[in-house]
Amino acid sequence: MHDGSREILLGVATAVAPFAWARSASWIRTEGMAAERIMLIRTDGGWTQRDGDWSAMPAAAVAHERAQFAIYGLMLLSPLRDAGVVVSRLPDREGLRGLAVAHPKAPPTQLWFDSAARLREARNAVPDPEGGAPVSQLFRFSAEAVPNYPKWPRRLSIEQNGKPYFDLAFTRFRAVPSGGRAPSAPPDPSGAAVPGG
Numbered sequence: 001m002h003d004g005s006r007e008i009l010l011g012v013a014t015a016v017a018p019f020a021w022a023r024s025a026s027w028i029r030t031e032g033m034a035a036e037r038i039m040l041i042r043t044d045g046g047w048t049q050r051d052g053d054w055s056a057m058p059a060a061a062v063a064h065e066r067a068q069f070a071i072y073g074l075m076l077l078s079p080l081r082d083a084g085v086v087v088s089r090l091p092d093r094e095g096l097r098g099l100a101v102a103h104p105k106a107p108p109t110q111l112w113f114d115s116a117a118r119l120r121e122a123r124n125a126v127p128d129p130e131g132g133a134p135v136s137q138l139f140r141f142s143a144e145a146v147p148n149y150p151k152w153p154r155r156l157s158i159e160q161n162g163k164p165y166f167d168l169a170f171t172r173f174r175a176v177p178s179g180g181r182a183p184s185a186p187p188d189p190s191g192a193a194v195p196g197g
Contacts, residue, residue, distance in 0.1 A: 012168070018073025019105035022065070041065045060131040067126035070106035071139060075119060075152070076175075079103065096120060118143055119153065135160050146173040 014024040020043065027036045038049040039057075046062035047054050057065075073079045080087050080101060090098030096112040103109075112121035122139040137160055141153035152173050158166040 016069055016072045018076060018079060019070060019103075022069040022072075039065065041069060058129075058131075060127060061129040063127040064129035064135075067107045067124075070103070071109070071122060071124075074101060074103065074106055074109055074111065074122070075141075077119075077151070114143065116143075118145075119151075136162075137165075138162075146170050149173055149175065 010026050012026045016022045022041045025038045040047045046057035084104045086102040088100045098112045101109045107124045109124040114120050119141050125134040125136045140157045142155040144154040146152045155169050
């Protein structure tokens with residue numbers, strides 16, 4: 001992760017049910033998992049846990065994270081067939097073929113593919129976590145895929161407003177078939193029932 005001119009090395013373990021919920025644990029690698037922070041994003045809110053204490057996230061931060069996690073659903077490509085999705089072809093650019101995707105549960109996003117049909121770039125804008133102007137994003141995906149899962153890139157990087165923000169290398173990846181419905185979301189810290197669960 002990039003914080004201004006500083007680079008922070010993180011360990012991350014994340015589970016995502018596309019467009020439904022995400023649970024991500026992260027820790028500074030030099031401090032180990034004892035310094036783990038957990039973030040839970042659901043359709044009805046978001047929470048963070050640090051040192052065992054849960055806190056509700058501000059609405060702007062939840063909107064930002066929900067839009068961020070939506071990219072993982074779009075990367076699967078199968079949600080491009082969801083009801084209400086509009087996909088249109090973009091003119092080729094620098095050897096890449098593009099699709100403009102309007103998904104009701106994701107920010108409008110451009111997906112760019114190389115001649116081997118590998119996803120190489122994505123572009124969108126997400127809400128600012130502090131309620132300011134939308135943040136423009138450029139995702140870059142490696143041509144190299146995660147072992148045993150040829151359609152998932154080994155690495156991704158994100159630029160926000162033209163500046164490096166996040167570089168992620170997938171060491172393990174597993175897709176879990178859900179039979180067409182999202183797995184039950186983890187309960188929120190108050191123990192409230194899962195909507196529709």
